[in-house]
Amino acid sequence: MTVAAALEVRNLDAYFQTLEGEVQAVRDVSFTVAAGEIVGVVGESGSGKSVTALAIMGLLPPGLSRTSGSAVAGGRDLLALSPDQLVKVRGREISMIFQEPMTALDPLFRIGDQIIETIRAHQRVSRRAAADRAVRILEDVGIPDAAERVRAYPHQLSGGMRQRVMIAIAIVSEPTVLIADEPTTALDVTVQAQILGLLAELSREHGTAVVLITHDLGVVAETCTRVHTMYAGEIVEECGVDDALCEPKHPYTSGLIQGIPRAEKRRQALYSIPGRVPPLTSMPAGCRFEPRCEHAQESCAAPQPLQQAGGRAVRCCRHAALALPGAVVRT
Amino acid sequence: MSAVAADDMPVRSSGPLLSASGLEVDFKLPGTGAPLRAVDGVSFEIGRSEIFGLIGESGSGKSTIARAIMRLTPITSGEVMLGGTRFDRLRGRELRRQRRRVQMVFQDPHEALDPRMTVRQAIEEPLRAGNRDSRAGLRDRVIDLLHRVDLDDSYLERKPHTMSGGQKQRVNIARALALEPELLVCDEAVSALDVSVRAGIINLLIGLQRDLEISVLFISHDLGVVAHLADRIGVLYLGRLAEVAPTESLTARPRHPYAEALLAAEPEPKPSTHRAPRPPVIKGEAPSAAKPPSGCRFRTRCRYAQKLCAQEEPPLRRVDHDTLVACHFAEELKLTGRRA
Amino acid sequence: MRRLLLERLLWLVPTLVLATFGIFWLIHLAPGDPAITLAGENATARQIETIRDELGLNQPFLVQYWHWLTHAVSGNLGTSLNTRQSVASAIGAALPTTLQLVVGGLLVAAILGTVAGVVSARRANTATDAVVSSLSSAGAAIPSFWLGLVLVSVFALGTRWFPATGFVSITSNPGQALKHLVLPSIALGVSGAAEIARQLRAVLIEILASDHIRTLRAKGLSERRIVWRHALKGATVPLMTIIGLQVSRFLGAAVVVEAVFGISGIGTLVVGAAQNQDYPVVEGVVLVMALIVIVVNFAVDVSYRLFDPRIR
Numbered sequence: 001m002t003v004a005a006a007l008e009v010r011n012l013d014a015y016f017q018t019l020e021g022e023v024q025a026v027r028d029v030s031f032t033v034a035a036g037e038i039v040g041v042v043g044e045s046g047s048g049k050s051v052t053a054l055a056i057m058g059l060l061p062p063g064l065s066r067t068s069g070s071a072v073a074g075g076r077d078l079l080a081l082s083p084d085q086l087v088k089v090r091g092r093e094i095s096m097i098f099q100e101p102m103t104a105l106d107p108l109f110r111i112g113d114q115i116i117e118t119i120r121a122h123q124r125v126s127r128r129a130a131a132d133r134a135v136r137i138l139e140d141v142g143i144p145d146a147a148e149r150v151r152a153y154p155h156q157l158s159g160g161m162r163q164r165v166m167i168a169i170a171i172v173s174e175p176t177v178l179i180a181d182e183p184t185t186a187l188d189v190t191v192q193a194q195i196l197g198l199l200a201e202l203s204r205e206h207g208t209a210v211v212l213i214t215h216d217l218g219v220v221a222e223t224c225t226r227v228h229t230m231y232a233g234e235i236v237e238e239c240g241v242d243d244a245l246c247e248p249k250h251p252y253t254s255g256l257i258q259g260i261p262r263a264e265k266r267r268q269a270l271y272s273i274p275g276r277v278p279p280l281t282s283m284p285a286g287c288r289f290e291p292r293c294e295h296a297q298e299s300c301a302a303p304q305p306l307q308q309a310g311g312r313a314v315r316c317c318r319h320a321a322l323a324l325p326g327a328v329v330r331t
Numbered sequence: 332m333s334a335v336a337a338d339d340m341p342v343r344s345s346g347p348l349l350s351a352s353g354l355e356v357d358f359k360l361p362g363t364g365a366p367l368r369a370v371d372g373v374s375f376e377i378g379r380s381e382i383f384g385l386i387g388e389s390g391s392g393k394s395t396i397a398r399a400i401m402r403l404t405p406i407t408s409g410e411v412m413l414g415g416t417r418f419d420r421l422r423g424r425e426l427r428r429q430r431r432r433v434q435m436v437f438q439d440p441h442e443a444l445d446p447r448m449t450v451r452q453a454i455e456e457p458l459r460a461g462n463r464d465s466r467a468g469l470r471d472r473v474i475d476l477l478h479r480v481d482l483d484d485s486y487l488e489r490k491p492h493t494m495s496g497g498q499k500q501r502v503n504i505a506r507a508l509a510l511e512p513e514l515l516v517c518d519e520a521v522s523a524l525d526v527s528v529r530a531g532i533i534n535l536l537i538g539l540q541r542d543l544e545i546s547v548l549f550i551s552h553d554l555g556v557v558a559h560l561a562d563r564i565g566v567l568y569l570g571r572l573a574e575v576a577p578t579e580s581l582t583a584r585p586r587h588p589y590a591e592a593l594l595a596a597e598p599e600p601k602p603s604t605h606r607a608p609r610p611p612v613i614k615g616e617a618p619s620a621a622k623p624p625s626g627c628r629f630r631t632r633c634r635y636a637q638k639l640c641a642q643e644e645p646p647l648r649r650v651d652h653d654t655l656v657a658c659h660f661a662e663e664l665k666l667t668g669r670r671a
Numbered sequence: 672m673r674r675l676l677l678e679r680l681l682w683l684v685p686t687l688v689l690a691t692f693g694i695f696w697l698i699h700l701a702p703g704d705p706a707i708t709l710a711g712e713n714a715t716a717r718q719i720e721t722i723r724d725e726l727g728l729n730q731p732f733l734v735q736y737w738h739w740l741t742h743a744v745s746g747n748l749g750t751s752l753n754t755r756q757s758v759a760s761a762i763g764a765a766l767p768t769t770l771q772l773v774v775g776g777l778l779v780a781a782i783l784g785t786v787a788g789v790v791s792a793r794r795a796n797t798a799t800d801a802v803v804s805s806l807s808s809a810g811a812a813i814p815s816f817w818l819g820l821v822l823v824s825v826f827a828l829g830t831r832w833f834p835a836t837g838f839v840s841i842t843s844n845p846g847q848a849l850k851h852l853v854l855p856s857i858a859l860g861v862s863g864a865a866e867i868a869r870q871l872r873a874v875l876i877e878i879l880a881s882d883h884i885r886t887l888r889a890k891g892l893s894e895r896r897i898v899w900r901h902a903l904k905g906a907t908v909p910l911m912t913i914i915g916l917q918v919s920r921f922l923g924a925a926v927v928v929e930a931v932f933g934i935s936g937i938g939t940l941v942v943g944a945a946q947n948q949d950y951p952v953v954e955g956v957v958l959v960m961a962l963i964v965i966v967v968n969f970a971v972d973v974s975y976r977l978f979d980p981r982i983r
Contacts, residue, residue: 044525059888063796083894091891098889103882107981108904118890153980159389160616169890188388188552193596193612215526218555218598222606242602259530260600261559264669266578270559272531276495327601 005032006209012069040224048233095170099182101162105154112150160191239312254324347376354409384561391567434507438519440499497528576654705948749951758955769936779860784867792875810865819858819931836933915971
């Protein structure tokens with residue numbers, strides 16, 4: 001039985017205007033997320049993962065960027081909507097939460113008012129009803145003493161609490177899709193575990209499709225069912241999380257995994273991917289990872305399409321020939 | 332106290348290099364002026380050629396300890412001994428002389444570098460003061476240091492804005508090594524770097540310990556990184572040490588509930604088939620350091636808390652020959668760690 | 672809050688002393704002799720000397736200042752050398768007029784400036800922005816008196832919509848008062864509007880690029896609501912500061928505008944007094960102006976606390 005996709009992104013490109021002309025930050029990104037599924041998008045800085053999320057939400061700076069491709073949610077292509085239509089959809093059908101809870105909330109308004117504002121932006125309800133709902137949603141996201149906390153200002157709350165408020169704002173209108181851009185990167189590890197647990201629970205209970213963007217493979221391993229690895233603006237690998245960790249097919253994914261320090265590998269030299277991400281203005285014409293890849297050959301000088309192989313996808317011409325190390329040492 | 336030998340590293344036990352006893356650091360809260368005790372009676376030792384990891388979440392006081400040791404923040408009470416010298420009491424010229432022995436690398440590689448200085452100038456700067464080397468001699472020293480951090484000569488005349496985060500951090504480390512310190516204090520030195528870049532810096536630090544026999548105080552909130560690097564680890568909670576143990580015993584068998592909670596919360600990049608069952612995620616958040624709970628500070632979040640925990644603060648005491656724990660029930664509790 | 676009040680009161684005294692002392696000194700440096708003016712034409716040296724004695728003008732400068740200061744502290748600002756009227760009552764008569772003018776100017780500046788600032792920030796780097804910004808620069812450069820003269824000739828003498836000169840107090844006849852206030856307020860307020868527009872544009876552009884505004888967009892709020900309810904609130908603190916500064920400027924610029932529109936306010940009073948070395952009047956005006964500026968600054972500081980919960 002095929003589950004209808006809650007979000008389907010096809011051939012997404014995103015471009016920025018810079019002093020050197022137009023550069024492409026995201027190229028040909030496609031993925032789907034089903035209801036109730038948590039999909040990971042993993043990459044380091046410069047991978048384009050955040051730009052992808054902002055492009056889907058239509059939050060890239062208007063005069064300085066453009067997008068092409070499609071992002072269909074709730075039967076509508078978000079990229080084709082007018083600004084007025086987009087305003088109705090954001091926060092209602094598709095929501096986004098961001099990385100820095102310290103700066104993401106308006107410091108001059110009480111958190112209750114910020115939640116009420118979201119509710120009333122999308123539904124015609126009385127202020128009273130919205131206020132009650134605000135208290136309930138704060139309870140749902142695990143804020144103690146919600147009835148009192150509703151009157152607090154953001155600066156009176158800890159980072160973990162603020163992130164919960166962000167989640168509350170994002171889910172209060174019961175969106176079908178939630179994009180979480182590094183939601184726990186700035187938080188302590190114990191708080192991170194709680195927030196990730198909260199996201200998983202909400203996804204289960206409400207059937208929300210979640211796109212979890214992160215640089216942390218551990219977070220992906222424990223929270224996501226499928227993962228997309230992004231490098232230099234492209235998706236280079238897409239598969240189930242266990243597959244990615246046991247048998248990565250792309251050298252970059254494998255390199256990332258090898259670079260993670262773990263207590264079991266104490267003091268052993270970690271694999272450090274040499275080189276740097278090429279600047280947007282001078283991307284290689286062929287495989288974008290080739291300058292840093294230890295398996296590079298002549299065939300890598302050609303542009304690499306995303307190849308499908310048994311339920312997985314990988315952007316590497318040599319994937320069938322390579323046996324790349326994963327997170328588990330093969331016996 | 333000699334460090335437990337981890338693998339191939341023989342460690343000299345000629346007395347600890349750094350010894351902190353009863354460190355207390357107080358701050359005044361802005362506005363009310365009420366006192367905040369950020370560090371409350373912390374004692375630990377770092378041996379020669381040892382990497383000591385200090386782990387804690389926000390509000391634990393780990394950065395404050397780093398700054399206190401570096402004499403960047405005044406100590407309210409307690410002692411810091413460097414070699415045989417009372418480091419916290421030094422002043423003036425004596426302080427300046429002894430200061431060379433401890434150098435620091437900070438979290439933000441970018442902020443630590445003057446954007447108008449070239450790499451050569453940045454590394455030369457600490458060497459210049461009171462140095463009678465010739466110009467060429469100085470340059471040779473700088474090149475030497477660059478090689479030590481795996482950067483080649485081409486970096487000499489480059490400016491920070493042309494370099495990546497990892498490269499900048501290497502320059503920071505080179506600069507810190509210029510005065511040949513005995514102890515390198517790294518305060519979240521890799522936290523701002525990408526994952527693949529971190530690996531390089533971690534390898535570098537391990538190499539430095541091996542080649543220069545330098546000690547490192549590695550402060551971080553990232554247990555994975557600390558567990559990889561450190562010979563011994565101290566776990567901080569709300570200004571006090573909860574546990575101090577050799578890395579392998581801490582990760583395999585923690586003795587303090589907070590250490591267990593940290594290990595449980597740390598996400599493992601392993602497939603579901605290889606993940607061991609873990610205790611449930613800890614609840615709540617750390618209380619404010621201004622008003623710590625009575626008795627054991629961790630009791631409000633501890634799964635194993637008993638009445639005694641609210642009444643008496645557990646002292647940091649020795650259990651097993653190489654582990655210190657601050658828990659009344661350290662002997663009874665069977666806590667879950669991470670197996671290889 | 673109380674601490675702030677105490678701090679300000681502490682600074683009040685030295686500021687006032689400094690200001691009045693400075694002006695006193697400047698007046699005495701100015702050429703001319705009030706005694707001569709008072710004595711009139713054909714006065715003998717003897718008569719002039721008598722008048723000088725009477726007015727205490729022969730005493731050392733510092734003594735004269737001390738006299739004035741001690742009297743002022745007890746509320747006696749002396750009498751005008753020219754009109755023999757109590758300085759306090761002269762100021763009391765002229766001040767409300769000027770205050771109405773300044774308030775009018777502030778309203779014009781605040782409303783015009785805010786709208787212009789918001790428009791150019793929302794449409795930053797487009798043609799609209801370029802137009803509004805150049806108008807703002809022009810507005811800042813235009814001298815109030817020139818603008819006043821132009822307004823009079825076009826809207827008063829030309830179209831007869833507004834009276835050219837004169838003044839009616841709000842308290843006596845609101846309708847007429849407003850008609851008299853419109854042109855002078857515009858003349859006074861335009862340059863303030865330009866300043867407010869420029870600063871507000873810069874602040875708003877920064878705010879509109881910040882993280883929390885991005886969250887608001889992600890929530891699905893309309894851009895208009897985001898700008899007028901959230902961004903502008905964030906800009907209130909710098910806005911209050913600028914408006915506070917404008918008050919001080921307007922008090923000075925009021926002199927010129929009063930002259931153009933034939934309004935007898937503080938400006939007219941003090942200019943006449945200065946020309947005649949009527950120093951009690953000048954000193955009295957300076958004292959009152961300094962007080963007003965200090966009170967306004969204090970109000971601005973208080974407003975910060977009201978608007979930003981983090982400061983409290």
